[in-house]
Amino acid sequence: MCYWKASGSVGGVQRIDPRLLAIAGAAFISVSAILFRLSGVSSGTAAFFRCALALPVLAPLALWERRRAGPRRHAAADVAAGLLLGADLVLWGASIDRVGAGIATVLVNVQVVVVPLLALAVFGERPSRRFALAVPVMLGGVALAGGLAGHGTGADPVTGIVFGVGAGAAYAGYLFLTRVAGRGQSHRAQPVLLATCGAGAMAVALGAPWQGVDLAPGWAALGWLAALALTGQVCGWMLIGAALPRLRAEEGGTLLLLQPVLAVAFGAAVLGERPGALQIAGCALVLAAVRLAGRALGGRRASRPGTVPVRDDSAAGTAARPRMGART
Template sequence: MEAVRRIDPRLLAIAGAAFISVSAILFRLSGVSSGTAALFRCALALPVLAPLALWERRRAGPRRRGAVDVAAGLLLGADLVLWGASIERVGAGIATVLVNVQVVVVPLLALAVLGERPTRRFAFAVPVMLTGVALAGGLAGHGTGSDPVAGIAFGTAAGAAYAGYLFLTRVAGRGQRHRAQPVLLSTCGAGVMAVALGAPWQGVDVTPGWAALGWLAALSMTGQVCGWMLIGAALPRLRAEEGGTLLLLQPVLAVAFGAAVLGERPGIVQIAGCALVLAAVRLAGRPRAERSDSERAPSPPGTVHRRDDSAARAAARSRVGTRA
């Protein structure tokens, strides 16, 4: 776990986004409902996460803020079910845009709760990001779906729940050395919400068949275990807008994996959307430059600036040598 802390958090976020971007493909290959996929995505992850969390507890001690992790998981479970319902009613393109309103909501939550101001560069990049996501998700050329009003409502709710999950994950992970325990707790919360919300609404099939179980197991290992452990390790070390921006790579990577795995051929508009997202991520994700001494706030009047004694003596010797 200590080795993970030495890796650039931006690389961790990108790797996590890559794992999660495969989720849509594996979900489609499983052929089950979104409620069933959400349940098995969480349930099949528990046998892997539980031993990791136990080993981590012995090394790093018990996890604090466990209630926050469970609350985050409840929001994640709601996101998984609502997003699937949105896709069915409004189409994948609009649903993808709506769920990615997190790129705006997460920084707003950080500003309201933590007083963390987003950069001006990020504000300029947001419209470009959302336009690129819309095009990459196939919004152009797709109809509005069978029930656009309900689909937009479900997609917006899914985006808000997703943003809440990311924000709580970031807050709960600050100053913590745990990686497996928070994902385990949030996975339990997500599974409970998937059953509570998905079972009465969409139905949950507890016997989907062996072929579907194989795809769901792959979905669980990539999207739930690897993806969220990497993202959970990255978000507490990134600014709110930077983490949310890097996660916008998911739809771009989903287009790439769809072409590689399913043989899907993205159109020119989708490729242009991917290029827009990449350009916006590059712009908004650029780290802030360190301020130079001349840019720092001036010291109050009367403040005495002390230099290191060795530096002062070296400067004095240099002046003496110059005068000689």
């Protein structure tokens, strides 16, 4: 069902409002942090199973798509993007353990700063003055949201912020590569499959020596991880990957801001996380900065390969995708 909605090669998807697809994708991904916490496993274990359990669903879809639309070009770029996504997932999970599911999802949106800097370095695209004004607002909001001013929902807000910002940087690289590789192509399942393979490999390479990857976490944990794979890695990324290429950067980024907002709400409702007033203010500053930066980027269409809209944990589909605006 998700594939029918998300595949650009299926004629019916063109009749679906891309804003609805983006909202649905953001809703799917917004529960990723909650499912990770409910699984009770390490971030490396969650990242690995998130990818591994998605493969049995993605593989036949990608094969079907290949038969209909032909092979995917730029496959190496998809795998490289997946390696960055794997680093994002592991770091993001470590951030969740330290600052809480909702706040970690807000923190990862620092990618909105990194993506335009990559576009500047690679394609010479200069950020606007409005974007430059958004950067200090973003950083101040990150500090407040992480609990540096006092009240925090996690045990180690400073380390949680470091991991969250690192996840956002890795996620930005993922978004940048997938956007460049995906221009002019209608494939949906194949790039998600290739990126998922790369992410799973990085989850083992990074997560195993750091926290360990438990290959037998128990049936209860596997159930939560299977739900994470289907919602965050399959449905969320494919829906967003189908929607954002059809939206203006500003519009897509704004819609995806639903993701961190929903993540904070779900964290409070399901996990009992209660952000303090300053953390809520920090979240508002982050979202305001993302909105401001998104308007700066969205003033012109993505006419060059390096121009990418604002995210997204998660990190995780074809993210002009994943991802841009909000998350893993």
